[in-house]
Amino acid sequence: MITVGLTGGIGSGKTTIAGFFRELEVPVYIADEAGKRLMETSEEIRNKIIEIFGKEAYKNGLPDRKLIASRVFKDKALLEKLNNIIHPAVADDFNEWKARQKAAYVLYEAAILFETGAYKKVDFSILVTAPKETRIKRLQKRDNSSPEEIADRMNNQWDDERKSKLADFVIENTDLGHSREQVKDIHFEILKAGQNSQKFC
Ligand SMILES: CC(C)(COP(=O)(O)OP(=O)(O)OC[C@H]1O[C@@H](n2cnc3c(N)ncnc32)[C@H](O)[C@@H]1O)[C@@H](O)C(=O)NCCC(=O)NCCS
Ligand SMILES: Nc1ncnc2c1ncn2[C@@H]1O[C@H](COP(=O)(O)OP(=O)(O)OP(=O)(O)O)[C@@H](O)[C@H]1O
Numbered sequence: 001m002i003t004v005g006l007t008g009g010i011g012s013g014k015t016t017i018a019g020f021f022r023e024l025e026v027p028v029y030i031a032d033e034a035g036k037r038l039m040e041t042s043e044e045i046r047n048k049i050i051e052i053f054g055k056e057a058y059k060n061g062l063p064d065r066k067l068i069a070s071r072v073f074k075d076k077a078l079l080e081k082l083n084n085i086i087h088p089a090v091a092d093d094f095n096e097w098k099a100r101q102k103a104a105y106v107l108y109e110a111a112i113l114f115e116t117g118a119y120k121k122v123d124f125s126i127l128v129t130a131p132k133e134t135r136i137k138r139l140q141k142r143d144n145s146s147p148e149e150i151a152d153r154m155n156n157q158w159d160d161e162r163k164s165k166l167a168d169f170v171i172e173n174t175d176l177g178h179s180r181e182q183v184k185d186i187h188f189e190i191l192k193a194g195q196n197s198q199k200f201c
Contacts, residue, residue, distance in 0.1 A: 001098065002105035002194050003121070007113035008128030009160065010153045011135035011142075013173040017128050018109045020183040027101040031110035034093050035086045039063045048085045052078070073152035087116060104194050112156075114163045124190060127167035129160045130174055 006021075008014045018028045038045055040062060049057050049068075057068055072079040098106055108122060119125045130138075132154070139145045164170050169186045173179045 001101065001103070002123045002190065003098065004105055004107050004190060005113045005119055005122035005125040006107050006109045006128065007111065007119075007125065007163070007167075008130075008173075009132075009135060009157050009163075010111065010150065011139040012128040012130050013138075013179070014109050014111070014128050016176070017126075017171055017173060017179060017183060018107060020180050021107050021187065024184070024187050025103070026105065026107050026187070027103050028107045028109060029094055029097055031090050031094070031108065034090050036063075036065075038086065038089050038093060042089060045085055045089060049082070052081050052085075069149075073149075073156055076156065079156060083116070087118075091118075104191055114166055115156075115158055119166060124168045124193070125166065126169045126171060126186060127160070127163050128171045128173050129164070130172070134174065 006014055006018055008017075015030065018030065022028050039049065046058060046063075049063065053068060053071065057064055068082070072082050094108060105123075110116075110118060113119045113122070113125060114127075136147065136150055139150050140147075169189075171179055171182045171186070
């Protein structure tokens with residue numbers, strides 16, 4: 001089964017775009033959500049996180065995401081340690097999930113698909129873009145985030161220009177109606193590519 005990676009910088013609209021694929025009945029896996037769930041449910045992950053961040057990283061059995069974020073997005077080495085705990089567990093979880101799906105292709109939404117090299121493991125990659133100022137405004141409205149918090153995360157992500165060189169498709173997500181049209185076009189191109197590749201098997 002084909003795997004399509006969907007990525008984009010913080011606030012670009014990845015999850016919104018993933019929703020448009022869902023409307024077309026494409027199974028969607030959201031790595032951010034899986035990471036959150038695994039931090040809450042896996043004892044192994046909890047122990048590893050406490051080893052690095054101390055007991056205060058969990059409150060009443062739940063991860064203190066704000067505290068962890070305030071530390072990792074200002075410290076690349078620490079972020080890498082956290083990534084090394086979460087990413088392999090998410091990859092295993094995704095593979096288990098994918099094995100249960102019945103569709104021509106599945107969508108794997110991840111914030112840092114290019115930065116981690118995970119794009120090499122997908123059949124096609126889609127990058128969602130929007131101007132930086134637009135993304136900042138969206139995040140301030142959605143999360144009440146401070147400009148500094150947003151900048152700290154952006155500093156740990158590649159810029160759109162670098163990512164677009166590697167992406168198979170780019171969705172410019174400024175107008176939702178236009179984005180939905182772009183999703184439909186890409187969907188049919190992927191289905192067509194899937195049919196063509198089967199002819200060679
Ligand atoms: C640091 C954590 C606890 C902060 O949680 P929080 O709820 O505030 O953010 P959330 O996970 O919803 O992510 C929101 C956005 O932050 C950015 N972001 C998250 N993780 C990363 C990262 N490792 N590198 C760069 N940007 C990131 C992305 O743009 C993402 O869409 C969390 O992001 C985390 O555990 N990150 C490391 C693991 C990871 O990469 N998870 C995401 C995919 S598996
Ligand atoms: N084209 C658009 N026009 C206006 N608002 C939009 C558009 N696309 C997304 N948004 C809004 O911007 C915010 C961020 O979108 P979304 O959550 O989909 O982004 P994301 O890239 O998944 O975010 P994150 O990086 O934090 O995971 C949301 O409040 C969403 O409703």
